[in-house]
Amino acid sequence: MLFFSFLKSSPVPGRALVYTVDNYLAFIKRPYLFNVAWTSIQIGLWTTGLCALIGLPAAIALARATAGRSRHILFLLIILPFWTNGLVRVFSWTMVLREGGILDYALHWIVPAAPSVSLLYSFPAIIIGLVHAYLPYMILTCYLSATAIEDSTIEAARSLGARTPVVFWKILLPLCMPGLISGSILIFVPVIGSFMEPRILGGRIGVTMGTVIEDQFTAAFNWPLGAALSFTMLAVVLAIFAVSSRVLSGRAATP
Amino acid sequence: MIGVEVASISKGYGSLRVLDKVSTAFKAGEFTSLLGPSGSGKTTLLRIIGGFVDPDEGRILFGGEDVTGVALWQRKVGMVFQSYALFPHMSVFDNVIFGLNRQGIRGEAARKEVARVLEMVHLTGFEQRKPKQLSGGQQQRVALARAIVTKPRVLLLDEPLSALDRRLRQDMQIELRRIQRESGLTTIFVTHDQEEALTLSDTVAILDGGRIVQEGAPLDIYERPRTRFAASFLGDANFFEGKMTGDGIAIDGGVIHTSDGLPGSGSKVTAAVRPEKMRLLAPGENPGGDNVFATRIREIIYAGAVSTFIAEGPDGSDIKVLSQNREVSAVSPGQAITLAWSPANTVLLQA
Amino acid sequence: MIGVEVASISKGYGSLRVLDKVSTAFKAGEFTSLLGPSGSGKTTLLRIIGGFVDPDEGRILFGGEDVTGVALWQRKVGMVFQSYALFPHMSVFDNVIFGLNRQGIRGEAARKEVARVLEMVHLTGFEQRKPKQLSGGQQQRVALARAIVTKPRVLLLDEPLSALDRRLRQDMQIELRRIQRESGLTTIFVTHDQEEALTLSDTVAILDGGRIVQEGAPLDIYERPRTRFAASFLGDANFFEGKMTGDGIAIDGGVIHTSDGLPGSGSKVTAAVRPEKMRLLAPGENPGGDNVFATRIREIIYAGAVSTFIAEGPDGSDIKVLSQNREVSAVSPGQAITLAWSPANTVLLQA
Amino acid sequence: MIALGRTFLAATLVFLYLPIAVMVAMAFNASPLYTLPIEPTFHWFGVLAENGPLLSATYNSLMIALATSVIATAVGTLASLALNRRTFRGQSLLKVLLLPPIAIPWLITGTAMLVFFFWTGIGRGLHAMLIGHVALAIPYVVLIVGTGMQTLRADLEEAAMSLGSTPIHAFFAVTLPLLAPSIIAALLFAFAVSLDQFVVSYFLATPGVSTLPVEIYTSIRKGFTPEINAISAIFLGVSAVLVLIFAQLSNLGGSRDRR
Amino acid sequence: KEITVLNWKGYGTDEAFALKAFAEQTGITVKHDYFNSEPEMLTKLRTNPGAYDVVLINSARTQQAQAEGLIDPVDLATIANAKDLAPALKDHANLKADGKTYGLAWLWGMNSLAVRQGISADSWTIFSDPKYAGKLALFDDAVTSVGIGALLTGQDANDPKDLAKITEVLKAMKPNVKLMWSSEDEWNKAFAANSFDISVYWSGAAVRSIRQHKLPVEFIVPKEGAIGWLDSLAVPTSSTKKEDALKFLNYMIDPTFYLTWAKEAGAPASANEGAMNKLPADDLNRQIHKADYLPKLTFMAALPDDRRQAFNDLWEEVKAFYAK
Numbered sequence A: 001m002l003f004f005s006f007l008k009s010s011p012v013p014g015r016a017l018v019y020t021v022d023n024y025l026a027f028i029k030r031p032y033l034f035n036v037a038w039t040s041i042q043i044g045l046w047t048t049g050l051c052a053l054i055g056l057p058a059a060i061a062l063a064r065a066t067a068g069r070s071r072h073i074l075f076l077l078i079i080l081p082f083w084t085n086g087l088v089r090v091f092s093w094t095m096v097l098r099e100g101g102i103l104d105y106a107l108h109w110i111v112p113a114a115p116s117v118s119l120l121y122s123f124p125a126i127i128i129g130l131v132h133a134y135l136p137y138m139i140l141t142c143y144l145s146a147t148a149i150e151d152s153t154i155e156a157a158r159s160l161g162a163r164t165p166v167v168f169w170k171i172l173l174p175l176c177m178p179g180l181i182s183g184s185i186l187i188f189v190p191v192i193g194s195f196m197e198p199r200i201l202g203g204r205i206g207v208t209m210g211t212v213i214e215d216q217f218t219a220a221f222n223w224p225l226g227a228a229l230s231f232t233m234l235a236v237v238l239a240i241f242a243v244s245s246r247v248l249s250g251r252a253a254t255p
Numbered sequence B, C: 001m002i003g004v005e006v007a008s009i010s011k012g013y014g015s016l017r018v019l020d021k022v023s024t025a026f027k028a029g030e031f032t033s034l035l036g037p038s039g040s041g042k043t044t045l046l047r048i049i050g051g052f053v054d055p056d057e058g059r060i061l062f063g064g065e066d067v068t069g070v071a072l073w074q075r076k077v078g079m080v081f082q083s084y085a086l087f088p089h090m091s092v093f094d095n096v097i098f099g100l101n102r103q104g105i106r107g108e109a110a111r112k113e114v115a116r117v118l119e120m121v122h123l124t125g126f127e128q129r130k131p132k133q134l135s136g137g138q139q140q141r142v143a144l145a146r147a148i149v150t151k152p153r154v155l156l157l158d159e160p161l162s163a164l165d166r167r168l169r170q171d172m173q174i175e176l177r178r179i180q181r182e183s184g185l186t187t188i189f190v191t192h193d194q195e196e197a198l199t200l201s202d203t204v205a206i207l208d209g210g211r212i213v214q215e216g217a218p219l220d221i222y223e224r225p226r227t228r229f230a231a232s233f234l235g236d237a238n239f240f241e242g243k244m245t246g247d248g249i250a251i252d253g254g255v256i257h258t259s260d261g262l263p264g265s266g267s268k269v270t271a272a273v274r275p276e277k278m279r280l281l282a283p284g285e286n287p288g289g290d291n292v293f294a295t296r297i298r299e300i301i302y303a304g305a306v307s308t309f310i311a312e313g314p315d316g317s318d319i320k321v322l323s324q325n326r327e328v329s330a331v332s333p334g335q336a337i338t339l340a341w342s343p344a345n346t347v348l349l350q351a
Numbered sequence D: 001m002i003a004l005g006r007t008f009l010a011a012t013l014v015f016l017y018l019p020i021a022v023m024v025a026m027a028f029n030a031s032p033l034y035t036l037p038i039e040p041t042f043h044w045f046g047v048l049a050e051n052g053p054l055l056s057a058t059y060n061s062l063m064i065a066l067a068t069s070v071i072a073t074a075v076g077t078l079a080s081l082a083l084n085r086r087t088f089r090g091q092s093l094l095k096v097l098l099l100p101p102i103a104i105p106w107l108i109t110g111t112a113m114l115v116f117f118f119w120t121g122i123g124r125g126l127h128a129m130l131i132g133h134v135a136l137a138i139p140y141v142v143l144i145v146g147t148g149m150q151t152l153r154a155d156l157e158e159a160a161m162s163l164g165s166t167p168i169h170a171f172f173a174v175t176l177p178l179l180a181p182s183i184i185a186a187l188l189f190a191f192a193v194s195l196d197q198f199v200v201s202y203f204l205a206t207p208g209v210s211t212l213p214v215e216i217y218t219s220i221r222k223g224f225t226p227e228i229n230a231i232s233a234i235f236l237g238v239s240a241v242l243v244l245i246f247a248q249l250s251n252l253g254g255s256r257d258r259r
Numbered sequence E: 001k002e003i004t005v006l007n008w009k010g011y012g013t014d015e016a017f018a019l020k021a022f023a024e025q026t027g028i029t030v031k032h033d034y035f036n037s038e039p040e041m042l043t044k045l046r047t048n049p050g051a052y053d054v055v056l057i058n059s060a061r062t063q064q065a066q067a068e069g070l071i072d073p074v075d076l077a078t079i080a081n082a083k084d085l086a087p088a089l090k091d092h093a094n095l096k097a098d099g100k101t102y103g104l105a106w107l108w109g110m111n112s113l114a115v116r117q118g119i120s121a122d123s124w125t126i127f128s129d130p131k132y133a134g135k136l137a138l139f140d141d142a143v144t145s146v147g148i149g150a151l152l153t154g155q156d157a158n159d160p161k162d163l164a165k166i167t168e169v170l171k172a173m174k175p176n177v178k179l180m181w182s183s184e185d186e187w188n189k190a191f192a193a194n195s196f197d198i199s200v201y202w203s204g205a206a207v208r209s210i211r212q213h214k215l216p217v218e219f220i221v222p223k224e225g226a227i228g229w230l231d232s233l234a235v236p237t238s239s240t241k242k243e244d245a246l247k248f249l250n251y252m253i254d255p256t257f258y259l260t261w262a263k264e265a266g267a268p269a270s271a272n273e274g275a276m277n278k279l280p281a282d283d284l285n286r287q288i289h290k291a292d293y294l295p296k297l298t299f300m301a302a303l304p305d306d307r308r309q310a311f312n313d314l315w316e317e318v319k320a321f322y323a324k
């Protein structure tokens, strides 16, 4: 792939390979890509952030508020939705989110006078779809960290006068940091390159690096450009992680 | 100054009954040592008082007020855990300042307090280390510092000095005692070190099989143990079993006199004599009114300041005699000797 | 029977030098106690000998053979970790049988062995418990059982009895000593309990500041400490500083005689006297050739078998006098007294 | 706090299952366009029963997912061990190399694999699909198991080795059981990744061999009918039952049990 | 005997009834492999020599495939049913290269305007009509979108000279654009849920939407014209069963087959006039694929790489503008 990215056009037997770095200049030649990239990063940040916001407490609840068999069942129940087809799940979301969909229906059932809601084809719709698709990763990795926390550590904090929020911020959160970090990697990285959810749930909003790259491969048959864009994206992602892990490692537990 | 009262506390794990209707009062401002064999439920009792586990039945009162249902962080107890339970992700400094911050003490005031207790536990300069980078004894001292810095109402100490060397331990004992006296802190202290318990405490309580079998002032409890268990658990003891006769206890090899009140003649009794109460009669020395017992030395165990002579008892068991090593002792294993001890030091035990 | 030799071992963490060219030999079949203040590098030294950490420099020899590069699992050392390091997912039984299975011992033979050591550590009946379901002392005994069941070539014990009560501890000491004698196991034992060290060991080594400052037989090392540190670390000591005069050491309030060889007159010296060597002169009693020192009692500390009288020293510091509690003592704080001790017990220290 | 935690957990599950419920409901809806209100029917299950290719594709998917999850978990766990326990040159480079397979859209990876397998002569077919799936699943396994490994105490392995375990035995006897929850989780995720993997199967399958996602994606241009929902519903139902049975029988992650 | 066909899924060649009938007639069974985009089809051809015997190629790609040597010319004389092919399609310029015909004209269709019944329109300008704000669905395809832009600005959809102008008219549609669809299924679901009222759509798909899903769709060819496309069936050079492949080609333009397909499932227009004429006059398919539309259509033609890239860049830019 890296090799492709330096080609002038897609490799086709019988055609001479011409090397170029032009593909890496794509951003400069196509300034609109900056906007697209920014949207992608925003989507990535929102999704990762929301997953963390939901996943971490859920993982802690799973690790600390349940035990034995019920915990095992819950654990598996969280992974189970993942065993269905991603595309089908996304289409199911369109059902829920659109005007006259389940959400709308439920809202009217509770508040009959409410104006009809349609989240479909909007930024929130993309985020909802992506959070749904990636949440289990976060729950899982955080759960693994959370189960390793000794009870006595929390007891110690409590006996020193820490209430639940303090226990959460000062003890659970830092000790779950390894899980939070791996979870974030497992989410942020693929979300930046996702194309299915933005396309189907985002309507005209749903233009991301993922869709642009996909177009290069499917519609435009410009593999080199697609690959170059991917690698640029990857570089950006790595840079983000390099910076954030610097910041985080200051606070993360050193195991 | 508030006292702690436990009222018929029971606790079991599965079919195992760890605590069996334990009732006692830890008096306000007193330093109580809790002693008991390994697995007797000391940690469990401490954890129940601290609110870390709920008892199966019974109530806990702090200064007369029922705290059985009160949440952990409102009980204001300081606890040193047997396993330390330091926050692994925080530096020593952060571990210690944690409780202060919880009380709203921050900034310079908090930092000063932390520096003060760290100096007290001889850990100045270790502020930025993580627990993993500390030796066992250093970790234990951080745990101690963390618990006392908050000036809790009740201090629960689960073998807080077990990993410290004697010198450090003595320093810590003095500090603990000082803090406890100054702030009138009700302190419950679990230890396996007898001397420590006897030296430090206002009261000593002995736990066995889920019950408190004896409690009292150190001198009382050491000099007047009620049961064979208490006598042998706290300090060493030599036991003589025999029948009451008119003027004492008839054992193999003679009659032992005691100044304790005598039960009816003919009944079977056990008497305890502490090793340090016995002495070796010099040849030809007059025992006066003391009990005497002629036997032979089996072994001599040197322990620095003192040595223990192991002599042969009436039923073949060991008799231990403690002897301060003021001068190098002249006796040697195999030698025939006569032991002597005062009737006042012959303690009659219940059952 | 193989001995362990460490040859100029150094180890540092960052800028901290924990061990500084430590060289010593643990003789084959001997029981050596390693003592030292908290953080002095005892655990580190044990871990280096066991092969758990690599030294920065220096070599380890087992029976003359260099094992510095030999992998952990081939060294055949048994180790009791200060943190126990029990396998949390295995029952007590599985923890203990683990090492036997590694040696190819299985089936009935292995089960019998396990039952035997568990009985030895008084844990029969606990076979199926998980470590989390045990008290601190019980866990420690499992760790001990696990280390000794495999009959290793070298036994490394890092405070293996610290969580046990005195009775249990004595039982374990006796067992350890028996096993060690029977199989001629080279044993290195870290403890903070002086008496334990003096009672059990063939040799005592004192570690301080990353170096071994003194080693020798218990009696030697206790009665003839070389430095102030050694004297005060192992057992208690009273120090007198003064100048040499013709017939002894001139201190505030008199001259102290010693039977030690005297350095040149006029030089500054420190002498140590152990508390148990001192006695209170009865009024009018003739001290004979003994040193005497008139002072007053400050405090009496009761510790069961013995009490410590704290008296005022020449420079205002404390003088400790140990006294066996054979009878209830007649002295009380504030009282003027005269101390006496033999010149033979006045030990001159280096520097 | 415990009640709060449970409530939160329940709410999370509702969120996770909302579209799943819709998906299942639509399997019973007569309209293939997901229109409301639902007209209940079993029609699609009938259609499904006659759709041989879809059923065989489902079977293929399951088999590949099973094989992938087992192989990827084994390889990934070992890789994770190497990354977290040993230090060697190029370690951080290796860690970084884990990311591209997750980061680069599958489409690109799939294309690359196709070309790569074509050039190297591995060709297409089940074996190629398996290699592709495993390659994609490994990074997930490494990351998940790595998380679990970071929480593991090192002194346990030391203790095992001092008792005569070789590092390999120590791994199997001590590390592995303690890592069990992570490994099982990784296995379940590897299974999910493979099961939902479309591009690689699609590019690497030989004609006539197909997997469930391939069936779904290729039919999307024209429109997939609720038979897909039906098969998903059946699949979910069966897995849910298996999961419950499994949870009843096993003691997954039991070593961490409290209370 | 067995042949393998490479096609879109559900696009005629894999109709169960047809395969059955074909097997009965010739004893040849047919296997399928599918593609999801045209470049992918070429990729599959390139990387799997020998695997395919028949391939569906949009005639706009025929010359590219031919230039790469992926497909053989087809001798129409050996295909019995080819005699009735519409002359305009049979020898369409797209299929020609060095004088030979590289594929059998099979089906044609339009990408044109589809609106909800009740909306009347006869011009693409409705796409920027403020009346339909947020009611427009575009096809997420560069060639189609540029084509519409070209039609709106009066340029040649296959070779527009003024791309800037096209960009401008496309960007002007932004307030109306609700979504960009990429599959028929998505289109149907969104239309059924009233998510949009106006769209570009495929003619064949429109037939299916109306007939099978009973959606209120009206398909219109506006006055500016529409984009037409012609799909052909070709035989890969690497095929080892070319004779059988030709038999299959013949069957695919068989009127009886087409009749059943068009009625049962819904199909685009057949290139075989004979087949089209067999449909009843009021058949929806015939209604939509009126022969008189043909002159109004601009058939997609082969695009040079750089132009295709230019189209694509333009479309990406417009989409990015929509998303902003």
Ligand SMILES: Nc1ncnc2c1ncn2[C@@H]1O[C@H](COP(=O)(O)OP(=O)(O)OP(=O)(O)O)[C@@H](O)[C@H]1O
Residues within 6 Å of the ligand: B132, B133, B134, B135, B136, B137, B138, B163, C013, C016, C018, C036, C037, C038, C039, C040, C041, C042, C043, C044, C045, C082
């Ligand atoms: N991983 C580490 N990083 C930094 N310093 C360390 C680390 N491990 C130990 N130390 C330091 O090395 C010194 C020696 O530690 P060691 O554990 O050997 O002491 P010890 O003699 O066993 O003490 P204790 O009696 O308290 O257990 C201590 O000061 C400790 O803080």
Ligand SMILES: Nc1ncnc2c1ncn2[C@@H]1O[C@H](COP(=O)(O)OP(=O)(O)OP(=O)(O)O)[C@@H](O)[C@H]1O
Residues within 6 Å of the ligand: B013, B016, B018, B036, B037, B038, B039, B040, B041, B042, B043, B044, B045, B082, C132, C133, C134, C135, C136, C137, C138, C163
């Ligand atoms: N979670 C548990 N499950 C089952 N039994 C337990 C559990 N916790 C403790 N026990 C048992 O309860 C008894 C009392 O334990 P506890 O920790 O209170 O003892 P302890 O007096 O502190 O002993 P030690 O001096 O050894 O620390 C022990 O026999 C122990 O095995």
Ligand SMILES: [Mg+2]
Residues within 6 Å of the ligand: B042, B043, B044, B082, B158, C135, C136, C137
């Ligand atoms: Mg305990």
Ligand SMILES: [Mg+2]
Residues within 6 Å of the ligand: B135, B136, B137, C042, C043, C044, C082, C158
């Ligand atoms: Mg240590």
